Amino acid sequence: MGIKMFDRLEDILIRFEEIMGELNEPTVTGNQERFRALMKEQSSLTPLVEAYKEYKKCRQDAEDSLAMLETESDEDMKDMLKEELNAAKKRIEELETELKILLLPKDPNDEKNVIVEIRAGAGGDEAALFAAEMYRLYVHYAEGQRWKVETMNVDEIGIGGMKEVNFMITGQGAYSRLKYESGVHRVQRVPETESGGRIHTSTISVAVMPEADDDIDIVIEDKDIRIDVMRASGNGGQCVNTTDSAVRLTHFPTGIVVYSQTEKSQLQNKAKAFALLKAKLYDMEQQQRHDAEAELRRSQIGTGDRSEKIRTYNFPQGRVTDHRIGLTLYKLDKIMNGDIQEIVDACVAADQAAKLAKMERN
Numbered sequence: 001m002g003i004k005m006f007d008r009l010e011d012i013l014i015r016f017e018e019i020m021g022e023l024n025e026p027t028v029t030g031n032q033e034r035f036r037a038l039m040k041e042q043s044s045l046t047p048l049v050e051a052y053k054e055y056k057k058c059r060q061d062a063e064d065s066l067a068m069l070e071t072e073s074d075e076d077m078k079d080m081l082k083e084e085l086n087a088a089k090k091r092i093e094e095l096e097t098e099l100k101i102l103l104l105p106k107d108p109n110d111e112k113n114v115i116v117e118i119r120a121g122a123g124g125d126e127a128a129l130f131a132a133e134m135y136r137l138y139v140h141y142a143e144g145q146r147w148k149v150e151t152m153n154v155d156e157i158g159i160g161g162m163k164e165v166n167f168m169i170t171g172q173g174a175y176s177r178l179k180y181e182s183g184v185h186r187v188q189r190v191p192e193t194e195s196g197g198r199i200h201t202s203t204i205s206v207a208v209m210p211e212a213d214d215d216i217d218i219v220i221e222d223k224d225i226r227i228d229v230m231r232a233s234g235n236g237g238q239c240v241n242t243t244d245s246a247v248r249l250t251h252f253p254t255g256i257v258v259y260s261q262t263e264k265s266q267l268q269n270k271a272k273a274f275a276l277l278k279a280k281l282y283d284m285e286q287q288q289r290h291d292a293e294a295e296l297r298r299s300q301i302g303t304g305d306r307s308e309k310i311r312t313y314n315f316p317q318g319r320v321t322d323h324r325i326g327l328t329l330y331k332l333d334k335i336m337n338g339d340i341q342e343i344v345d346a347c348v349a350a351d352q353a354a355k356l357a358k359m360e361r362n
Contacts, residue, residue: 009052009099016042016049048102055095062088104355109210109286110176115152115279116208119164121184123202128161130187130313131204133336135165138178140338147171152272153259166258166276168211175210180347182208183308189315199316203309210286212278220277226250227270232261247273256280311343325350 019042022028028035065085072078118134120127142149152166169178186203194200212218232246246261247269258280260273312321318332320343327346329335335343 005099005103008103009048012045012048013052016045019045044106048099051095051098051102055092055099058088058092058095062092100356100359101352104352104359107176107179109179111173112175112210112213113168113170114174114178114208115166115168115211115276116178116181116206117164117166118162119205119207120162121203121205123187123200125157125159125161126187126191126200127202127204128157128163129159129191130161130185130202131165132156132160132162134185134204134206135162135167137336137338137340138167138169138181141340142169142171142174142338144338145171145174145177147174150272151262152276153261168272168275175208177344177348178208179210180344180351181206181310183310186309186312187315188312207283209279209283211275212282218278218281220251220274220281224252226252229266245269249273249277251277251281254281254284322346 019038023035023038023042028038062085065081065088069078069081069085072081116138118131120131123130139149148170150168150170152168154165155163157163184203184205186201188199188201190197191200226249228248228250229244230246230248231244245264245266246259247266248257248259250257256277258273258276260269260276263269263272310322310324312319312323313332313336314321315332318330319328320332320335321328322343325346327343329342331339
C-alpha cells in the first residue's frame with residue numbers, strides 16, 4: 001500500500017473517531033439536522049474503517065508470526081506459524097484491493113431513488129410487447145430488493161404491449177445498481193403473430209435517471225412551463241377515465257413533454273409529472289457534463305450514450321449477452337423474471353476495475 005493511501009486512511013480513521021465523539025455530545029443530539037448529517041457520514045465511512053482496522057490487525061499478525069518464526073526451533077510450531085503468516089499475507093492482499101475500491105470516488109447519485117423510462121423502438125408491436133416484458137423484469141427485480149415501484153405513466157397498446165412506460169423505484173442504492181441498464185436493449189425471437197417462423201429483431205430504449213430530490217437544485221420557472229389537465233386515456237378505473245385527473249407538462253426551453261395519469265387525483269398526477277420532469281432535466285444536465293468529460297466516459301462501462309446497444313436477449317437460444325463486458329448467460333427465463341443480479345454485479349465489477357486501472361495509471 002502506498003504512503004499516500006496509508007495517510008488518507010489514517011485521516012479517515014481520525015475523522016471517524018471525531019464523528020463518534022461528536023455524536024455523543026448533548027448539543028448534537030438536540031440538533032436533528034446536524035445529527036442526521038453526522039449519522040450519514042458515519043454510515044458512509046464505516047465499511048472503509050472496518051476494512052482498514054482489519055488490515056492493520058492482519059499486518060500486525062504477519063509481523064508477530066515473522067518475529068516468532070525467527071526464534072522458534074520446534075518444527076511443528078514453525079509450520080503452524082508459517083500457515084498463520086501465509087493466511088495473513090493472503091488476507092492483506094484481499095484487503096488492499098477492497099480498500100482501493102472503497103476509496104474510489106463515489107457517484108453522488110448512487111444512493112438515490114430512480115425514475116426509469118422504457119420506450120419501444122424498432123419493431124412495431126413486437127417492440128412494445130418487449131417493452132412491457134422489460135417493465136415486468138424491473139418490477140420483479142425491485143420487489144426482490146424490497147424496493148417500492150410506482151408507475152407514473154404508461155402508453156399501452158391493445159395486445160398487452162407498451163409504447164412507453166415511466167415508473168419510479170424507491171429504495172436505498174437503487175441508482176447504484178440500475179444505472180447500468182441505460183441504453184438500447186435488443187430482442188431476437190419469433191413473434192407470436194409471425195406465421196413463417198422467422199426470427200425478428202426489435203429494440204427498446206431504457207433510461208435510468210436519479211430522482212432530482214431536495215439536495216439537487218433544479219429550478220423550473222412558471223413562465224417556462226404549460227400545465228394541461230385532461231381525462232386519462234387507456235385502461236383505467238371508472239374514476240380515472242371520467243374526471244380531468246391526467247396532467248401534461250410542457251417545458252418550453254427543452255421541448256420536454258411529460259404526462260402522468262395513473263392516479264385518481266389531479267394533485268398526485270401533477271406531483272408525479274413534476275418529479276419526472278425534474279429527473280429528465282437533471283439527467284440532461286448530467287449527460288451534457290458526461291459528454292464533456294471524454295476521459296471519464298472512456299473509463300466507464302460503455303460510453304454512457306443512450307443510443308448504445310448494451311444487451312441482446314436471444315429467445316431461440318435462451319441467451320442474454322451484455323456487449324459492454326462480454327458476458328453471456330444461458331438463463332433467459334430467469335433473467336426475464338427479474339433475476340439480473342449476476343449482470344448487475346458483473347457491470348459493477350468491470351466498472352470498478354476500469355476505475356482502479358485509471359487511478360493506478362495516474
